[in-house]
Amino acid sequence: MEIIQSNNYPIYFDNSIVELVNFIKQSGYSRFFIFTDENTGKYCLPVVKEKIDQFDNYDIIEINAGEESKNIDFCIGVWKMLIDFGADRNSLIINLGGGVISDMGGFVASTYKRGIDFVHIPTTLLSQVDASVGGKTGIDIEGIKNIVGTFAQPKAVFMINEFLKTLPPRQILSGLAELLKHGLIADAQLWADLKQNDLTQPSPELIHRSVKIKNKIVLEDPTEKNIRKALNFGHTIGHAVETYSLLNDQVPLSHGEAIAIGMICEAWLSNKNADLPDADLQDITATLTTLYPKYQLHENNFDALFKIMQMDKKNLNGKINCTFLTRIGQFSIDNICTEEELYNSLRYYAAL
Amino acid sequence: MEIIQSNNYPIYFDNSIVELVNFIKQSGYSRFFIFTDENTGKYCLPVVKEKIDQFDNYDIIEINAGEESKNIDFCIGVWKMLIDFGADRNSLIINLGGGVISDMGGFVASTYKRGIDFVHIPTTLLSQVDASVGGKTGIDIEGIKNIVGTFAQPKAVFMINEFLKTLPPRQILSGLAELLKHGLIADAQLWADLKQNDLTQPSPELIHRSVKIKNKIVLEDPTEKNIRKALNFGHTIGHAVETYSLLNDQVPLSHGEAIAIGMICEAWLSNKNADLPDADLQDITATLTTLYPKYQLHENNFDALFKIMQMDKKNLNGKINCTFLTRIGQFSIDNICTEEELYNSLRYYAAL
Numbered sequence: 061m062e063i064i065q066s067n068n069y070p071i072y073f074d075n076s077i078v079e080l081v082n083f084i085k086q087s088g089y090s091r092f093f094i095f096t097d098e099n100t101g102k103y104c105l106p107v108v109k110e111k112i113d114q115f116d117n118y119d120i121i122e123i124n125a126g127e128e129s130k131n132i133d134f135c136i137g138v139w140k141m142l143i144d145f146g147a148d149r150n151s152l153i154i155n156l157g158g159g160v161i162s163d164m165g166g167f168v169a170s171t172y173k174r175g176i177d178f179v180h181i182p183t184t185l186l187s188q189v190d191a192s193v194g195g196k197t198g199i200d201i202e203g204i205k206n207i208v209g210t211f212a213q214p215k216a217v218f219m220i221n222e223f224l225k226t227l228p229p230r231q232i233l234s235g236l237a238e239l240l241k242h243g244l245i246a247d248a249q250l251w252a253d254l255k256q257n258d259l260t261q262p263s264p265e266l267i268h269r270s271v272k273i274k275n276k277i278v279l280e281d282p283t284e285k286n287i288r289k290a291l292n293f294g295h296t297i298g299h300a301v302e303t304y305s306l307l308n309d310q311v312p313l314s315h316g317e318a319i320a321i322g323m324i325c326e327a328w329l330s331n332k333n334a335d336l337p338d339a340d341l342q343d344i345t346a347t348l349t350t351l352y353p354k355y356q357l358h359e360n361n362f363d364a365l366f367k368i369m370q371m372d373k374k375n376l377n378g379k380i381n382c383t384f385l386t387r388i389g390q391f392s393i394d395n396i397c398t399e400e401e402l403y404n405s406l407r408y409y410a411a412l
Numbered sequence: 413m414e415i416i417q418s419n420n421y422p423i424y425f426d427n428s429i430v431e432l433v434n435f436i437k438q439s440g441y442s443r444f445f446i447f448t449d450e451n452t453g454k455y456c457l458p459v460v461k462e463k464i465d466q467f468d469n470y471d472i473i474e475i476n477a478g479e480e481s482k483n484i485d486f487c488i489g490v491w492k493m494l495i496d497f498g499a500d501r502n503s504l505i506i507n508l509g510g511g512v513i514s515d516m517g518g519f520v521a522s523t524y525k526r527g528i529d530f531v532h533i534p535t536t537l538l539s540q541v542d543a544s545v546g547g548k549t550g551i552d553i554e555g556i557k558n559i560v561g562t563f564a565q566p567k568a569v570f571m572i573n574e575f576l577k578t579l580p581p582r583q584i585l586s587g588l589a590e591l592l593k594h595g596l597i598a599d600a601q602l603w604a605d606l607k608q609n610d611l612t613q614p615s616p617e618l619i620h621r622s623v624k625i626k627n628k629i630v631l632e633d634p635t636e637k638n639i640r641k642a643l644n645f646g647h648t649i650g651h652a653v654e655t656y657s658l659l660n661d662q663v664p665l666s667h668g669e670a671i672a673i674g675m676i677c678e679a680w681l682s683n684k685n686a687d688l689p690d691a692d693l694q695d696i697t698a699t700l701t702t703l704y705p706k707y708q709l710h711e712n713n714f715d716a717l718f719k720i721m722q723m724d725k726k727n728l729n730g731k732i733n734c735t736f737l738t739r740i741g742q743f744s745i746d747n748i749c750t751e752e753e754l755y756n757s758l759r760y761y762a763a764l
C-alpha cells in the first residue's frame with residue numbers, strides 16, 4: 061500500500077519493520093529508546109526486538125498500562141531514565157504502544173533537551189487511525205485529559221497490522237468508532253464499505269483509507285484553528301458521556317463506545333439543524349446500535365451531562381459547539397446548539 | 413529607540429508599559445496571568461499593576477525566587493493554578509522577572525493546552541540581554557540545567573530599564589558578562605564603548621545594541637544547529653567553573669562571574685589556536701579582571717573541571733568543543749580543544 065506523506069514524515073503500511081530497521085540504519089542516532097507499556101512489552105516488543113537486536117545502542121523503557129500512567133509523574137520518571145541512560149540530542153524515542161504511549165512518549169521526546177526525534181509504532185486500532193496521526197502530544201493533570209502537551213511531529217509512523225490480533229475486542233471497538241467517523245465526515249464510500257466488512261479485525265486497506273482522511277484534514281489545519289474541528293463529530297456529546305461514565309460506572313465506557321453514542325445524538329442534531337437526510341440518520345443509528353452495546357441513559361442524568369459539556373475546553377463562554385453532518389461524507393463545523401436541542405438528542409438515543 | 417523585530421515578535425524599548433497596555437487591549441485575550449517571583453512581585457509588579465488595573469480579567473501567580481524554583485514541581489503548581497483560574501486557549505501569560513521566570517513561564521505557557529500565548533517583561537540585566545531573546549524555554553531536573561524545555565517564541569518582549577535599579581550589583585555583573593560577550597563575538601565598537609561606560613547601570617542604548625546582536629544570531633539559527641554556537645563563547649569553560657563552584661563554594665559564583673573566567677580562558681585558547689592578536693587577549697584579560705573579582709583556581713581542581721566539561725551536553729562523544737575569537741568582534745565555532753590546551757588555559761587564568 062502507498063506510503064502516506066504527512067507533515068514532513070512518511071506513514072508506512074507495508075514491510076514496516078524493515079522500514080524501521082532501514083530508518084534506524086540510515087539516520088545515525090547515537091542511541092535509541094523503545095517506549096512500551098506492560099502489554100505492548102509482552103505482545104509487540106518481541107516482534108520488534110527480533111529485528112533490531114542487530115543494534116546494541118538501545119534501551120527499553122516500560123511503564124504501567126492504561127490512561128492512569130499518562131501523567132506528569134511518569135514523564136518525570138522517563139526524563140530521568142533518559143538522563144541516566146545518557147540520552148543526548150541525537151537520540152531517538154520509538155513509541156511502541158497505543159495512544160497513551162504515543163501521546164506521552166511524544167510529549168517527553170518533544171521536550172527533552174528542547175526536542176529529540178521520535179517515531180510511532182501504533183499498536184491499537186485507535187492509535188493507528190487516530191492518535192498516531194496529527195502531531196498532537198499530551199498528558200493528563202488532575203484527571204483533565206491532555207491539558208498539557210505540544211504540537212510535535214514524529215519522524216515516521218510504522219503501521220503493523222498484525223499487532224491488532226492480540227488486542228481485546230473492546231479495544232477494537234473503541235478504535236472502530238474513529239474509523240467509522242472518518243467515513244461519516246468525509247467518505248461515504250468508506251462508510252458503505254465498512255458496513256460490508258468484518259470489523260472484528262479491520263483490514264490494512266480500511267485502516268489506510270481512514271488514515272488518509274485524518275491526515276488530509278490535519279495537514280490543512282495542523283494547530284486546530286478550523287476544519288480540524290470536523291474530527292470532533294460525535295465528540296461534543298461523546299466526551300461528556302465518556303466523562304460521565306468514568307465518574308459513575310464500575311466498568312466505564314471506552315472512548316469509542318462513548319463516541320458511538322455521541323455520533324448518534326449528533327447525527328440526530330444534524331438531521332434537525334443541518335438537513336442530514338432522514339435515511340442517513342436511520343442508517344447511522346442502525347449501524348452503530350448494531351455494532352455497539354446499548355448504554356442506559358436516563359432523563360435524570362441529562363443535567364449532569366450538560367454541565368460536563370459546558371466545562372469542555374472546546375466550548376468557549378459556555379456555548380456548546382458541535383460538528384454536524386450535512387449528509388454522510390460531508391460535515392459542517394462551528395454549530396452552536398441550544399440546551400433544549402441537546403437534551404432532545406439525548407432523548408432520541410435513550411428511546412432507541 | 414528602534415523596536416527590534418525578532419522571530420515574528422517585537423522587542424520594545426521605549427514606553428514599554430504603554431505598549432504592553434496597548435498589546436493587551438488590542439489582542440482580546442479572555443484572561444491573562446502575571447507570573448512573578450517574590451522579588452519581582454515586590455519591586456516590579458507595583459509599577460505594572462498601576463497601569464493594568466484598568467483590566468479586571470487577570471490573576472497573579474507568584475513563586476519563590478531563585479534557580480531552585482525552576483523545576484517541574486513548580487511547573488505542575490502553575491499548571492494547576494491555570495486550571496483552577498479557568499485559563500482557556502485564549503489566555504496570555506506575562507512573565508515578569510529574570511531568566512528563571514521567563515524560562516519557566518515560557519515552558520508552562522508553551523505546553524498548557526498545547527501552547528498558549530506569552531510575553532516577557534525581563535527584569536534582570538541577564539534576562540534583558542540574553543534569556544528573553546531567542547525562544548528557548550527550560551526547566552531543571554535533578555539539578556541538570558534546562559534538560560527539559562521547548563523552542564517557543566513570545567508574542568512580544570517589553571524592556572523596562574528602570575527595573576534594573578533595584579537589582580543587586582552582583583546580578584548586574586552577572587548579566588554584564590553576556591553584554592560584554594556580545595561585543596567580543598560580534599561588535600568591536602560595542603566592546604570599546606562598554607569599556608568607556610559606567611557599567612553599574614548599563615544604559616538602555618547599550619542594552620539595545622546587545623539585544624540586536626543576540627537577536628541577529630538567533631534569527632539566523634533558531635534551533636541551535638550552527639552559528640548560534642557563537643553565543644557559547646566563554647561558556648565551555650565558564651559552565652564548568654560555574655558548576656564546580658556550585659558544588660564546592662559556600663557562596664557560589666554567579667553565571668556571569670563564571671562566564672567572565674571562561675571568556676579569559678577561551679580568549680587565551682583563541683590566541684594560541686585561532687590567531688587572536690596578543691593585544692586583544694591582553695585587552696580582554698585586563699578588562700575582565702578589573703570588572704570581576706579574582707576566583708581562586710588551583711591546579712588540583714583542574715581534573716574536576718575537565719570532567720564536568722566532558723559531561724556537558726554541548727560536547728558530543730567526550731570531545732570538548734569551543735567557540736573562539738579570531739579577533740575582538742569575530743568568532744569561529746566548532747573548535748575541538750585538547751585536554752592539555754584546556755589545562756593550560758586554566759593555568760593562564762590561575763596565574764593572573
Ligand SMILES: NC(=O)c1ccc[n+]([C@@H]2O[C@H](COP(=O)([O-])OP(=O)(O)OC[C@H]3O[C@@H](n4cnc5c(N)ncnc54)[C@H](O)[C@@H]3O)[C@@H](O)[C@H]2O)c1
Pocket residue numbers: 097098099100103104125126127130157158159160161163183184185186187190191192193194195196197198205206223224225226227228231234
Ligand atoms: N494525539 C491524538 O491526536 C490522540 C487522538 C486520539 C486519542 N488519543 C489518546 O489516546 C489514548 C487512548 O489510546 P488507546 O486506546 O490506544 O490507549 P492505550 O495506549 O491505553 O491502549 C489501550 C490498552 O491496550 C493495550 N494494548 C496496546 N496495544 C496492544 C496490543 N497490540 N495487544 C494487546 N494489548 C495492547 C494497552 O496496554 C492498553 O492497556 C488516550 O489517552 C487519548 O487521549 C490521542
Ligand SMILES: NC(=O)c1ccc[n+]([C@@H]2O[C@H](COP(=O)([O-])OP(=O)(O)OC[C@H]3O[C@@H](n4cnc5c(N)ncnc54)[C@H](O)[C@@H]3O)[C@@H](O)[C@H]2O)c1
Pocket residue numbers: 449450451452455456477478479482509510511512513515535536537538539542543544545546547548549550557558575576577578579580583586
Ligand atoms: N532562555 C535562554 O536563552 C536563557 C539564556 C540565559 C540564561 N537563561 C536562564 O536564566 C536564568 C538566570 O537568569 P537571572 O539571572 O535573571 O535569574 P533570576 O530570574 O533568578 O533573577 C535573579 C535574582 O534577581 C531577582 N530579581 C529579578 N528582577 C529583579 C529586580 N528588578 N529587582 C530586584 N531583584 C530582582 C530575582 O528574584 C532573583 O532572585 C537561569 O535559569 C538561566 O538558565 C536562559
Ligand SMILES: [Zn+2]
Pocket residue numbers: 238295315319
Ligand atoms: Zn476520539
Ligand SMILES: [Zn+2]
Pocket residue numbers: 590647667671
Ligand atoms: Zn550565559
